[in-house]
Each structure stands twice: as structure tokens, then as C-alpha cells.
Amino acid sequence: xxxxxxxxxxxxxxxxxxxxxxxxxxxxxxxxxxxxxxxxxxxxxxxxxxxxxxxxxxxxxxxxxxxxxxxxxxxxxxxxxxxxxxxxxxxxxxxxxxxxxxxxxxxxxxxxxxxxxxxxxxxxxxxxxxxxxxxxxxxxxxxxxxxxxxxxxxxxxxxxxxxxxxxxxxxxxxxxxxxxxxxxxxxxxxxxxxxxxxxxxxxxxxxxxxxxxxxxxxxxxxxxxxxxxxxxxxxxxxxxxxxxxxxxxxxxxxxxxxxxxxxxxxxxxxxxxxxxxxxxxxxxxxxxxxxxxxxxxxxxxxxxxxxxxxxxxxxxxxxxxxxxxxxxxxxxxxxxxxxxxxxxxxxxxxxxxxxxxxxxxxxxxxxxxxxxxxxxxxxxxxxxxxxxxxxxxxxxxxxxxxxxxxxxxxxxxxxxxxxxxxxxxxxxxxxxxxxxxxxxxxxxxxxxxxxxxxxxxxxxxxxxxxxxxxxxxxxxxxxxxxxxxxxxxxxxxxxxxxxxxxxxxxxxxxxxxxxxxxxxxxxxxxxxxxxxxxxxxxxxxxxxxxxxxxxxxxxxxxxxxxxxx
Amino acid sequence: xxxxxxxxxxxxxxxxxxxxxxxxxxxxxxxxxxxxxxxxxxxxxxxxxxxxxxxxxxxxxxxxxxxxxxxxxxxxxxxxxxxxxxxxxxxxxxxxxxxxxxxxxxxxxxxxxxxxxxxxxxxxxxxxxxxxxxxxxxxxxxxxxxxxxxxxxxxxxx
Numbered sequence: 001x002x003x004x005x006x007x008x009x010x011x012x013x014x015x016x017x018x019x020x021x022x023x024x025x026x027x028x029x030x031x032x033x034x035x036x037x038x039x040x041x042x043x044x045x046x047x048x049x050x051x052x053x054x055x056x057x058x059x060x061x062x063x064x065x066x067x068x069x070x071x072x073x074x075x076x077x078x079x080x081x082x083x084x085x086x087x088x089x090x091x092x093x094x095x096x097x098x099x100x101x102x103x104x105x106x107x108x109x110x111x112x113x114x115x116x117x118x119x120x121x122x123x124x125x126x127x128x129x130x131x132x133x134x135x136x137x138x139x140x141x142x143x144x145x146x147x148x149x150x151x152x153x154x155x156x157x158x159x160x161x162x163x164x165x166x167x168x169x170x171x172x173x174x175x176x177x178x179x180x181x182x183x184x185x186x187x188x189x190x191x192x193x194x195x196x197x198x199x200x201x202x203x204x205x206x207x208x209x210x211x212x213x214x215x216x217x218x219x220x221x222x223x224x225x226x227x228x229x230x231x232x233x234x235x236x237x238x239x240x241x242x243x244x245x246x247x248x249x250x251x252x253x254x255x256x257x258x259x260x261x262x263x264x265x266x267x268x269x270x271x272x273x274x275x276x277x278x279x280x281x282x283x284x285x286x287x288x289x290x291x292x293x294x295x296x297x298x299x300x301x302x303x304x305x306x307x308x309x310x311x312x313x314x315x316x317x318x319x320x321x322x323x324x325x326x327x328x329x330x331x332x333x334x335x336x337x338x339x340x341x342x343x344x345x346x347x348x349x350x351x352x353x354x355x356x357x358x359x360x361x362x363x364x365x366x367x368x369x370x371x372x373x374x375x376x377x378x379x380x381x382x383x384x385x386x387x388x389x390x391x392x393x394x395x396x397x398x399x400x401x402x403x404x405x406x407x408x409x410x411x412x413x414x415x416x417x418x419x420x421x422x423x424x425x426x427x428x429x430x431x432x433x434x435x436x437x438x439x440x441x442x443x444x445x446x447x448x449x450x451x452x453x454x455x456x457x458x459x460x461x462x463x464x465x466x467x468x469x470x471x472x473x474x475x476x477x478x479x480x481x482x483x484x485x486x487x488x489x490x491x492x493x494x495x496x497x498x499x500x501x502x503x504x505x506x507x508x509x510x511x512x513x514x515x516x517x518x519x520x521x522x523x524x525x526x527x528x529x530x531x532x533x534x535x536x537x538x539x540x541x542x543x544x545x546x547x548x549x550x551x552x553x554x555x556x557x558x559x560x561x562x563x564x565x
Numbered sequence: 566x567x568x569x570x571x572x573x574x575x576x577x578x579x580x581x582x583x584x585x586x587x588x589x590x591x592x593x594x595x596x597x598x599x600x601x602x603x604x605x606x607x608x609x610x611x612x613x614x615x616x617x618x619x620x621x622x623x624x625x626x627x628x629x630x631x632x633x634x635x636x637x638x639x640x641x642x643x644x645x646x647x648x649x650x651x652x653x654x655x656x657x658x659x660x661x662x663x664x665x666x667x668x669x670x671x672x673x674x675x676x677x678x679x680x681x682x683x684x685x686x687x688x689x690x691x692x693x694x695x696x697x698x699x700x701x702x703x704x705x706x707x708x709x710x711x712x713x714x715x716x717x718x719x720x721x722x723x
Contacts, residue, residue, distance in 0.1 A: 153672060197616075210607070212611045
């Protein structure tokens with residue numbers, strides 16, 4: 001039986017409850033439970049397939065863009081519709097900008113405080129901090145003056161007796177190990193990240209019409225008009241501005257975010273050996289470079305265990321293995337039915353109950369790939385890329401290992417990536433890959449337009465016969481698929497299998513735990529009253545329950561309750 | 566340059582009355598006549614973007630579904646403390662986002678000079694694309710209130 005209940009896990013989207021049992025200072029069993037019902041897909045039934053994306057992108061308040069994208073791709077896949085090259089590039093640039101924003105937000109604002117003790121900043125020497133930070137990069141915000149300023153701010157906050165935004169931290173916890181200067185560096189960058197976030201997010205708005213909730217998508221392409229001679233349409237000025245923004249954010253990522261993850265990772269080497277869990281991985285290909293969705297700049301594939309040589313690629317948007325291998329099991333979830341169902345046949349019929357660790361305990365279904373629990377996310381994508389010899393993945397992974405060796409003297413191998421800290425490092429590696437590809441896709445768009453091609457849309461034509469399609473997207477949190485069944489342009493069934501469903505999956509009919517649950521086994525817990533270590537591992541997945549399990553607490557109970565038993 | 570005044574609607578458009586913020590933003594855009602110094606945005610339920618976007622603005626108005634005591638559809642208005650001190654009672658249905666963003670901006674000494682939260686009391690936040698009648702009927706009055714608020718902040722901003 002569980003000995004610690006954390007409800008809710010904070011600094012995530014939505015409601016997640018984690019129960020663990022602890023014996024001898026280590027976790028020996030874990031349960032991941034989403035406490036909100038998911039049934040949002042039902043709202044789409046009977047609607048026009050062309051407008052499904054407008055509703056789908058409201059599934060979640062954080063990753064709005066990704067659901068819109070997966071939705072149009074699902075309908076296009078069902079119609080076997082080709083997309084003009086310009087539309088692919090514009091979509092890709094939006095996806096890249098969105099993911100850059102998401103990864104930076106995750107490290108600083110959603111997870112850094114698991115590792116950084118803000119109150120220790122008071123003991124830091126700004127001069128020493130500047131020396132350390134300047135040894136890692138030329139970032140202009142690493143000056144002694146800047147560190148002094150931030151230390152003063154934190155000091156005033158602590159002296160005021162109200163920690164404000166930092167009041168829920170695990171301060172002075174025995175698992176906090178950064179020296180005062182590293183705490184000051186990370187806290188300073190936590191604040192500076194806000195400006196980088198805003199800058200990259202503006203790119204999403206420029207291309208998508210607005211953000212959040214982009215307006216430019218359409219089944220068949222995008223609604224952006226391109227005309228190099230018109231200031232009202234997309235022109236060279238836009239391309240130039242986007243290029244500038246990518247350069248500005250590249251500076252932040254290369255000089256701040258990436259070194260910070262390596263710095264924190266170097267200070268917590270044991271966390272490269274904690275939190276492995278399910279080591280089956282899935283990533284789908286993304287950033288298509290052709291009209292049919294058969295060539296990509298981000299590779300997809302599956303891995304079983306740590307045997308990188310046995311990686312099986314997923315090469316196109318039409319991959320039959322992906323289409324046939326996904327099922328969802330609701331044995332331990334509060335839904336009717338106990339047989340695994342393919343998403344085309346998926347059902348969302350709630351059967352609420354009380355938390356029961358041996359029975360049903362969550363609103364998340366248990367997705368399985370080829371019948372196996374499977375982990376998704378930046379780590380899956382980096383491992384698949386590394387296994388397949390993807391040059392950019394190799395380059396930036398090696399750069400991370402080299403920097404960690406410079407800081408700590410320890411050389412990591414790829415096996416260290418199967419861990420809590422590995423998930424953070426993979427996200428930082430992916431961010432650098434995406435920055436390189438952002439520049440590439442912007443150049444490809446510019447060249448294509450200059451060659452005279454300004455097409456952005458192919459009109460969809462719906463048959464009267466039933467059609468089925470899967471839309472895939474390698475979202476910031478991992479593989480996202482939308483599954484659509486339509487007839488005469490109207491939706492008959494709609495299922496979204498989202499990244500957090502894969503990772504926050506409960507046990508399946510065979511009793512096998514999902515990735516969060518498995519990753520928590522053997523996690524050390526120094527203080528059962530303050531289970532910081534459990535939260536570190538859960539946060540490393542970047543949970544976003546808002547789309548994994550939707551809508552509301554059916555019992556009407558207040559969920560904002562922290563209960564540590 | 567970004568406009569010095571920001572008006573944001575917050576809410577989930579697939580959860581009935583929770584859509585209030587975005588629906589008021591739509592109504593403001595439909596009515597038109599918004600001054601140049603204001604940027605009006607539908608933020609959905611995004612927290613992180615609010616933290617970035619309020620920094621260095623002169624004034625920010627947040628429109629949200631409210632969970633305070635009172636009759637359904639009743640309009641309430643709150644001034645946010647500029648020093649970042651967070652109210653202890655739960656008001657907005659998205660409170661941690663709005664107040665967390667404000668607290669962070671205040672800590673950085675980049676909080677807007679004025680911050681206001683307005684909204685109407687909700688009846689239902691169950692799954693659905695329609696608001697309940699009493700909340701829907703509050704939209705025109707909220708649009709009017711937003712324009713009045715813009716008049717108040719105009720001298721400093723324009």
C-alpha cells in the first residue's frame with residue numbers, strides 16, 4: 001500500500017497524483033493517477049473534419065499548436081492529401097518555435113526549482129558566480145553586476161518574510177546539492193529565460209496569426225498568403241525578422257540553457273543512474289521536407305531496451321507498423337471495458353470510482369506499442385536519432401557529454417541517458433537540434449518562394465465512403481497521434497493518444513506499470529514528509545495532464561490538496 | 566514596440582462558462598474601435614505566456630471566469646496589488662497563473678503600474694462549447710467595462 005501520496009504534483013499543467021510506497025529509504029512501488037476525467041474527444045463527433053483542428057487545439061492550454069497540427073495531419077492522412085512545400089516549411093517553423101519555447105519553460109520554470117535552492121543564493125559570492133558562468137559562455141547576462149542585482153532581489157524577498165512565487169520550494173532539503181554560486185547562476189537565468197521565451201513565442205504568433213491558438217492551419221496546408229511585393233502578405237521582411245529571432249534565441253540556448261543543464265547535471269551525477277523505468281521508446285518522424293510526408297529532418301523509430309542497434313525506424317506519415325501497433329487498455333482506468341482497443345475503435349465511456357491501487361485508479365488509459373509499455377519524449381527522440389546515426393543528434397549529444405566532462409571530469413556514455421537527468425539533457429540536446437533545423441527550414445522556405453513557388457494550400461475533397469487516418473507529430477513532450485474516422489467529411493470517431501498518456505500510463509491488463517510508475521522504483525527518498533526526489537523524476541517527463549485526461553473532477557471535490565501520509 | 570497596455574482573456578473554450586475570457590476578447594474584436602495603445606489577446610489557459618507578456622507593460626487587464634461568492638453572471642472587478650502580494654482567497658478559476666505571473670513580474674521590478682482582474686461568476690465548467698445564459702449575458706457589460714477601464718488608463722499610456 002502507498003505510504004506517500006502527493007496530490008497534486010505542482011508546476012505542471014492539470015492534476016496529477018502520485019502514490020508511492022517507501023521501504024528502507026527507497027521507493028518500492030508507485031502509482032500514477034490523473035484525477036480529472038478525459039472525454040474531450042466526444043465534443044468532436046459529428047463535426048466537419050475540416051474544422052476539427054480548431055477544437056482539438058483547445059484540448060490543452062499549453063501545447064495548443066501541437067493538437068491543431070496533429071489534427072490536420074490526421075485528416076490529410078485519411079485523404080492521402082499532399083501538402084505544398086511552403087506549407088510544410090511554415091508549419092515546421094511554427095512547430096520548432098513552439099518547441100523551443102516549451103523546452104526553455106520546462107527547464108527553468110517547471111523543473112529547475114527541484115534542483116536549485118533559491119534561498120542558498122544569499123550565501124553566494126556574485127564575483128565567484130560570474131567567474132564560473134563566464135568560464136562556460138560569453139553570455140552578456142553573466143556579469144558580476146547582474147548576479148549582485150539578483151542576489152539583492154532574492155535577499156529582499158526573503159527578508160520580507162514572504163517568499164511569494166518561491167514559497168512552495170523544497171528549501172534546505174538534504175537532496176539539494178548545488179553550491180551557492182551555482183544556485184545564483186541558475187536563479188539569475190531563471191529570470192532571464194522569460195525574455196527568451198517571449199522572443200521565440202512571437203515567431204509562433206507571426207506565422208500563426210496569433211499565439212496561443214494559431215489561426216493559419218487548414219486541412220490541405222496553411223492560410224498564409226505569400227507575396228514578395230506586398231507588405232500585407234508574407235514577404236522577405238518576415239523571413240528576415242524570423243531569422244533574427246532564431247539567432248537571438250540560439251544565443252540564449254547555446255550560452256545559457258544548454259550549459260546550465262550540463263552544470264546541474266554535473267552537480268548531480270547520481271541522477272544519471274536514477275529514474276530509468278520503461279526503456280522501450282517511441283518517436284515519430286517530424287519536420288517533413290516533401291509534399292507527401294515521406295522525407296523528414298527529425299527521425300522516428302522504436303527501441304526495445306537499451307539495444308540501440310535494434311532500433312526500428314518509422315520512416316513516413318504512412319507507416320503501417322505505427323498504424324497497427326497502438327492500443328489503449330483501460331483495465332486500471334475509470335472507463336468501461338477491459339480489452340485493449342485500437343484508437344480507430346477507441347471508446348471514452350467513463351466509469352468513475354474511488355482510488356484503488358489494485359483496481360482502477362486513474363482517468364488515463366494505458367497505451368501500449370506492440371503490446372509493450374513505452375516511453376515517449378525528447379529522450380526517445382534523441383535515442384532513436386543517436387541509434388540511427390542522425391548527424392545533428394550525434395553532434396549535440398557529443399557536445400553535451402564533452403561539456404559535462406569539462407565541468408565534472410566525468411565522461412558519460414549513452415546509457416546514462418536512460419535516467420531522470422538524461423531526460424533533461426535530452427531536452428537540451430533536442431533544443432539545439434531544433435535551432436539548427438529552424439535555420440535550415442527558414443532558408444528552404446525563402447529559396448522555394450524566391451524560385452517562384454508561392455502555393456500554400458491544396459483543397460481537400462471528401463469521399464462519401466468512410467475514411468480513416470492517423471496524424472502524427474513529435475511534440476515537445478513526445479509522440480502525439482490523433483486518430484480520425486470520417487464519412488462524407490463528418491467525424492465518426494476521434495481519439496487523441498497524447499505524450500502524457502504514454503508516460504503517465506497506469507498498469508495494463510497484464511499488471512505492467514507505465515513509465516512514470518516504473519521510473520520511480522528504487523528512487524531514494526531522504527525525507528518521506530518532503531518527497532523531493534519523487535517529484536524530480538516525475539517532472540523530468542514534463543507532465544502535462546491537461547490533455548492526457550481532460551475536463552473536470554466528476555465528484556466536484558477540491559483537488560488542490562497536498563496530502564503527505 | 567509592443568503596445569503599453571495588455572488586455573487578456575483567459576479560459577477554456579470547450580468547458581462551457583470557462584470560455585468567458587476568450588469570448589469577451591472575441592466580442593471586443595468584433596465591436597472594434599480599440600485604441601492603438603492596447604493589445605488584446607485570447608490566452609486560452611496558458612500560464613507561461615502570461616508571465617512573459619505582462620513584463621514591462623504599463624497596465625494589464627485580465628478577463629477571467631470567477632469563482633467568488635455571489636450570483637451567477639455577476640460581474641466583479643479586483644485591483645491586483647502592484648507589490649506582488651497575492652490575495653489569499655480564491656477568485657479566478659485560473660488563479661495560480663495570473664497571480665504567479667504577477668508575483669514574478671513584481672519580484673523583477675517589471676510589474677505593470679496597474680493590474681486589474683474582471684470577470685463574471687460561473688455556473689458550470691463542464692465539457693461543452695456553449696456558456697450558460699447568465700454568463701453569456703454578462704459579455705456585453707464586460708465589453709463596456711473593458712472600454713471604461715481603457716479610458717482610465719489612457720492618459721498614462723497614450
